[in-house]
Amino acid sequence: MTSTYVHPFREGSKDERALLGGKGANLAEMTRLGLPVPPGFTITTDACRYYMHEGENPPELAAQVATALGEVERDLGRAFGDPADPLLVSVRSGAAMSMPGMLETVLNVGLNDETVRGLAERSGSERFAQDSYRRLLQMFGRTVQGIEGERFEEVMDRTKAERGVATDVELTAEDLRGVVEQFQRIIAEETGAPFPQDPREQLRQSIRAVFDSWNAPRAIIYRNAERISHEMGTAVTVCSMVFGNLDDRSATGVAFTRDPATGQGGVYGDFLVNAQGEDVVAGIRNTRSLPELGEVVPEVYAELTGIMETLEGHYRDLCDIEFTVESGHLWMLQTRVGKRTAAAAFRIATTLVDEGVIDEDEALRRVSGEQLTRLMFPRFDDHAERELVARGLNASPGAAVGEVVFDSESAITQQHEGVATILVRRETNPEDLGGMLAADGVLTSRGGKTSHAAVVARGLGKTCVCGAESLEVDEKNKVIRSGGEVIAREGDLLSIDGSTGEVFRGEVPVVPSEVAQYLAGEVDAEGGDVSDLVASVHRLMTVADRTRRLRVRANADTAEDAARARAMGAEGIGLVRTEHMFLGPRRKHVEDLVLAADDEERQAVLERLLPMQRDDFVGILEAMGTHPVTIRLLDPPLHEFLPDITDLSVKVARSEERGKKGSKRDRRVLAAVRRLHEQNPMLGLRGVRLGLTIPGLYGMQTRAILEAEAHVRRAGGEPHVEIMIPLVSSIRELLEIKRELDAVREEVVGEVGLDLDFRIGTMIELPRAALRADEIAEVAEFFSFGTNDLTQTTWGFSRDDVEAGFFFTYKDRGILLTSPFESIDQYGVGELVRIGAERGRRTNPRLKLGVCGEHGGDPDSIHFFHHVGLDYVSCSPFRVPVARLEAGRATL
Ligand code: PEP
Numbered sequence: 103m104t105s106t107y108v109h110p111f112r113e114g115s116k117d118e119r120a121l122l123g124g125k126g127a128n129l130a131e132m133t134r135l136g137l138p139v140p141p142g143f144t145i146t147t148d149a150c151r152y153y154m155h156e157g158e159n160p161p162e163l164a165a166q167v168a169t170a171l172g173e174v175e176r177d178l179g180r181a182f183g184d185p186a187d188p189l190l191v192s193v194r195s196g197a198a199m200s201m202p203g204m205l206e207t208v209l210n211v212g213l214n215d216e217t218v219r220g221l222a223e224r225s226g227s228e229r230f231a232q233d234s235y236r237r238l239l240q241m242f243g244r245t246v247q248g249i250e251g252e253r254f255e256e257v258m259d260r261t262k263a264e265r266g267v268a269t270d271v272e273l274t275a276e277d278l279r280g281v282v283e284q285f286q287r288i289i290a291e292e293t294g295a296p297f298p299q300d301p302r303e304q305l306r307q308s309i310r311a312v313f314d315s316w317n318a319p320r321a322i323i324y325r326n327a328e329r330i331s332h333e334m335g336t337a338v339t340v341c342s343m344v345f346g347n348l349d350d351r352s353a354t355g356v357a358f359t360r361d362p363a364t365g366q367g368g369v370y371g372d373f374l375v376n377a378q379g380e381d382v383v384a385g386i387r388n389t390r391s392l393p394e395l396g397e398v399v400p401e402v403y404a405e406l407t408g409i410m411e412t413l414e415g416h417y418r419d420l421c422d423i424e425f426t427v428e429s430g431h432l433w434m435l436q437t438r439v440g441k442r443t444a445a446a447a448f449r450i451a452t453t454l455v456d457e458g459v460i461d462e463d464e465a466l467r468r469v470s471g472e473q474l475t476r477l478m479f480p481r482f483d484d485h486a487e488r489e490l491v492a493r494g495l496n497a498s499p500g501a502a503v504g505e506v507v508f509d510s511e512s513a514i515t516q517q518h519e520g521v522a523t524i525l526v527r528r529e530t531n532p533e534d535l536g537g538m539l540a541a542d543g544v545l546t547s548r549g550g551k552t553s554h555a556a557v558v559a560r561g562l563g564k565t566c567v568c569g570a571e572s573l574e575v576d577e578k579n580k581v582i583r584s585g586g587e588v589i590a591r592e593g594d595l596l597s598i599d600g601s602t603g604e605v606f607r608g609e610v611p612v613v614p615s616e617v618a619q620y621l622a623g624e625v626d627a628e629g630g631d632v633s634d635l636v637a638s639v640h641r642l643m644t645v646a647d648r649t650r651r652l653r654v655r656a657n658a659d660t661a662e663d664a665a666r667a668r669a670m671g672a673e674g675i676g677l678v679r680t681e682h683m684f685l686g687p688r689r690k691h692v693e694d695l696v697l698a699a700d701d702e703e704r705q706a707v708l709e710r711l712l713p714m715q716r717d718d719f720v721g722i723l724e725a726m727g728t729h730p731v732t733i734r735l736l737d738p739p740l741h742e743f744l745p746d747i748t749d750l751s752v753k754v755a756r757s758e759e760r761g762k763k764g765s766k767r768d769r770r771v772l773a774a775v776r777r778l779h780e781q782n783p784m785l786g787l788r789g790v791r792l793g794l795t796i797p798g799l800y801g802m803q804t805r806a807i808l809e810a811e812a813h814v815r816r817a818g819g820e821p822h823v824e825i826m827i828p829l830v831s832s833i834r835e836l837l838e839i840k841r842e843l844d845a846v847r848e849e850v851v852g853e854v855g856l857d858l859d860f861r862i863g864t865m866i867e868l869p870r871a872a873l874r875a876d877e878i879a880e881v882a883e884f885f886s887f888g889t890n891d892l893t894q895t896t897w898g899f900s901r902d903d904v905e906a907g908f909f910f911t912y913k914d915r916g917i918l919l920t921s922p923f924e925s926i927d928q929y930g931v932g933e934l935v936r937i938g939a940e941r942g943r944r945t946n947p948r949l950k951l952g953v954c955g956e957h958g959g960d961p962d963s964i965h966f967f968h969h970v971g972l973d974y975v976s977c978s979p980f981r982v983p984v985a986r987l988e989a990g991r992a993t994l
């Protein structure tokens with residue numbers, strides 16, 4: 103069976119981007135609409151994929167191209183290779199997803215030593231013909247034959263110097279003929295063969311070069327960054343050439359059907375008389391504003407504005423257009439739904455609703471959580487100068503400027519003095535939390551996007567760049583170096599961009615975000631006096647809230663965080679990580695707990711902790727009002743709480759050396775740390791395992807929660823408490839803990855005389871828990887999928903360090919398009935979520951299902967959770983608006 107790999111423009115439509123590429127699909131659409139498109143055809147992405155897999159073109163391709171070319175010749179009454187009146191074509195790439203400037207293009211294909219004379223005659227311009235020929239030789243040599251572009255540029259520069267002129271346009275026909283000869287010599291020298299004079303051979307090789315450009319290194323890097331699949335391949339459009347540089351009734355330009363910044367209707371764009379497309383882009387000559395085209399060629403201008411209206415009505419969106427006028431005849435070379443900034447996307451969407459072009463659902467479809475994120479963070483002023491000194495991972499967005507500090511205490515001291523700081527560490531640990539809170543930004547040289555620094559910074563909404571590996575952070579001497587050069591010392595200013603991962607020396611000016619102020623409830627959009635942008639965001643957030651089924655909660659560990667989450671629209675807390683309450687000065691109590699020699703000592707520590715925990719919970723419950731609050735019992739990888747084994751060993755050894763025995767406590771701690779030391783603490787004594795190992799710990803926390811609940815109820819509140827058990831893999835673990843918790847409840851109810859109630863649920867964050875969900879749901883009243891640990895344990899990747907390690911190679915080689923810790927791996931980890939949800943609900947149809955891993959704030963993951971039927975997502979307070987918006991979009 104033969105396949106069809108070539109489609110003339112009159113076949114196909116805008117909906118066939120996957121097959122015809124964006125350019126081909128839209129040229130087909132315009133042809134169907136009866137607009138003046140130069141005749142041509144598109145070679146499908148199927149052909150490119152065939153070529154990539156087989157290393158050669160599909161056998162049918164050559165004949166199909168010949169047939170399509172024959173049709174173009176007939177349409178135009180001009181033949182490819184005809185020395186008297188040659189047909190010339192452009193050969194352009196066209197991927198389904200736009201990859202601007204990444205793939206190749208060859209123009210003027212069909213010119214040779216003979217047809218160049220025909221072109222000169224037909225155009226009446228020898229100079230024009232020679233210039234077109236030298237452009238072909240240059241593009242063909244570079245793109246198709248892989249010759250260094252510089253070799254051609256040298257010739258141009260030399261010729262201009264010899265003629266004493268500054269620009270290409272000043273070269274004469276004679277000069278260009280000389281250039282053509284020299285270009286031909288370069289090609290013969292470099293390839294060992296003359297430039298192919300056969301136009302069909304030129305075409306064949308150009309098509310192949312466009313296919314090859316799909317896998318050029320820069321294209322691969324671009325696709326990795328934009329998460330575009332490497333499998334798609336590019337289409338190739340072959341289009342008859344039209345010339346905007348024939349005479350003074352010729353022109354070339356770009357147009358927008360609306361203002362691309364605001365969405366306001368009107369005629370926007372630029373053009374140049376007597377010029378080719380490249381000249382507009384190259385900015386050699388000053389372009390003129392589109393309405394002036396009416397003065398040059400009035401009938402063409404009228405036709406163009408008519409076409410713009412047709413396109414806008416047809417696409418129901420802002421379109422951008424490339425056009426050429428050849429001797430008073432208008433040709434449409436390209437159109438597409440125009441690219442826009444995040445702010446313009448919101449404004450355009452609501453403007454189109456106001457004009458009755460689209461409805462509100464469609465408007466919601468046209469904006470994204472990613473765009474909203476971009477609008478929320480303060481950013482560096484685009485116009486400001488900057489000196490890039492390093493690049494790391496964009497761990498937590500925003501722009502931060504401050505003095506470099508190397509430890510938490512300095513960050514805190516500086517904060518008291520009102521000085522902005524950037525906390526720079528090799529990597530952070532829970533001890534740095536205070537410093538991270540105090541600093542304006544966090545920069546680490548090690549660690550991936552789920553390293554401690556990254557997760558905590560995102561939770562705090564703190565700008566963070568992590569894993570900037572070229573930086574050598576010398577915490578002892580308080581200096582940052584790169585390749586031996588000193589980048590900054592303590593107190594020097596540094597600017598970090600958490601949205602791009604860039605690190606700049608000195609201070610880059612920052613502008614605040616009005617959208618963030620609105621989303622944090624600091625600006626009342628209903629009140630009226632807000633910018634167009636805030637009004638648009640408000641309107642679409644309202645549509646999203648009305649549309650969505652998923653509830654949105656926040657991960658928050660303090661009353662302040664909880665209050666912030668509420669202001670951002672959170673409908674509860676999906677995860678209180680109680681281990682965060684044991685940091686700072688309270689860390690000592692964890693040590694005491696581990697060191698306790700007997701029940702009595704342990705009980706004493708627990709009693710000391712109880713009132714502190716109770717106060718923590720009271721604050722959070724009060725901040726959340728009647729909304730549910732899920733409190734997770736302690737889940738620390740113990741190594742984060744105990745001193746570093748090496749440091750401590752050194753300390754004890756030193757004092758022994760000096761003849762002292764060392765403090766008794768140090769020796770006891772060292773013994774305990776040795777006993778508890780684990781090769782892989784993330785898979786060790788954590789979560790429910792700790793709860794079962796340290797008697798009374800979970801009981802104490804439960805008592806603190808219930809006493810807090812009683813306190814808030816007595817004050818007239820109506821808290822909804824959910825207690826969550828972490829890292830469960832077996833129903834037996836849960837049963838044991840539930841027994842302990844129920845006993846505590848009975849006790850406390852007896853003491854306070856109130857009917858206290860709470861739900862007990864579990865995290866599903868180990869594959870076994872997902873697989874045994876039906877059994878676990880017999881005890882658990884809710885599940886919260888801990889997709890951080892579930893990803894770690896399903897893939898067997900260590901969440902702490904994998905992203906700074908071989909992930910780079912995996913991404914480069916296209917094995918992973920994106921980190922599974924950032925966006926849920928729908929087929930693996932996601933399958934376990936699906937299984938867990940289905941099996942859990944089979945046992946208990948009323949089981950409440952949520953997710954509280956980092957994925958709860960990721961747009962693609964949110965759509966997935968919606969489709970799997972979860973009830974809510976929980977994410978950091980700053981992601982709540984994004985989650986609301988995406989949860990709304992997921993329903994469309
Ligand atoms: C998880 O594992 O997804 C989770 C939310 O828990 P943590 O990140 O605290 O391990």
Ligand code: MG
Nearest residue numbers: 867888890891
């Ligand atoms: Mg976890």
